Amino acid sequence: GGYQVYLEDISQEMLDAAMQVVGPHVASLFAWREEDEYIFLMREKVKGTPLVDLLRDMSGLPLEQVVEVVEAVTEVLGDAYGKGLFYLGLNPGQVMVDAGGEVKVVRVGYSWLLEEIDPLEAARVSTYRAPETDGGKEGTRTSDVYSLAVMIGEMFPRYEVSSRLGSLL
Numbered sequence: 040g041g042y043q044v045y046l047e048d049i050s051q052e053m054l055d056a057a058m059q060v061v062g063p064h065v066a067s068l069f070a071w072r073e074e075d076e077y078i079f080l081m082r083e084k085v086k087g088t089p090l091v092d093l094l095r096d097m098s099g100l101p102l103e104q105v106v107e108v109v110e111a112v113t114e115v116l117g118d119a120y121g122k123g124l125f126y127l128g129l130n131p132g133q134v135m136v137d138a139g140g141e142v143k144v145v146r147v148g149y150s151w152l153l154e155e156i157d158p159l160e161a162a163r164v165s166t167y168r169a170p171e172t173d174g175g176k177e178g179t180r181t182s183d184v185y186s187l188a189v190m191i192g193e194m195f196p197r198y199e200v201s202s203r204l205g206s207l208l
Contacts, residue, residue: 054080056122057148064111065118066135066145085145087137090190094131099196104140109191111142116183124148125179129186130167131193 057068066083073079090108093100100108112134119127127133127147135143169185 053124053148054078056124057119059122060115060119060124060147062114062118064142064144065115065147066143068148082145085135085143087135087141087143090131090134090136090194093136094193100194102195104136105191105194107140108134108136108142108194109187112144112187112190115144115147116180116187119147120180122148125183127183129183129190131190134190 051073054068054071058071061067066085068080068082070081071078099105112129116127116129119125124147133145133147135145137143167186167189169182171179172182
């Protein structure tokens with residue numbers, strides 16, 4: 040899949056770093072180029088259902104699937120952090136689950152680009168943003184941890200959440 044983006048203030052370093060995040064749980068960014076004030080992005084096409092849709096249609100995921108999602112996301116975040124990327128706009132719309140239960144994270148390191156040009160996308164992910172990012176402030180690694188914790192709380196069926204875990208989430 041490809042994207043055409045128009046932004047005056049883009050971080051070429053961030054896009055270059057995003058191209059270096061690879062692995063079995065990430066939809067790779069293959070290339071990007073700038074032409075006539077547009078940015079063109081080419082990334083791996085991913086099949087599956089966005090986690091946000093699964094969570095909307097179900098009252099939670101089986102515990103094994105929650106663990107698989109968390110392991111995949113933390114692996115991708117760790118790789119991204121090693122490349123100098125953080126505050127990736129993590130949300131269930133970025134996590135794809137295929138029919139076999141395989142998990143892939145999409146738009147790693149450049150999801151903010153799409154949020155800036157698509158107000159509906161920004162509104163959808165706002166509940167996953169950490170409080171320290173209010174008012175358009177840049178987040179940190181803890182912002183991603185906050186987003187993942189919100190996602191974990193949504194993935195667990197209510198009957199699976201202990202009172203201790205519930206208070207943490």
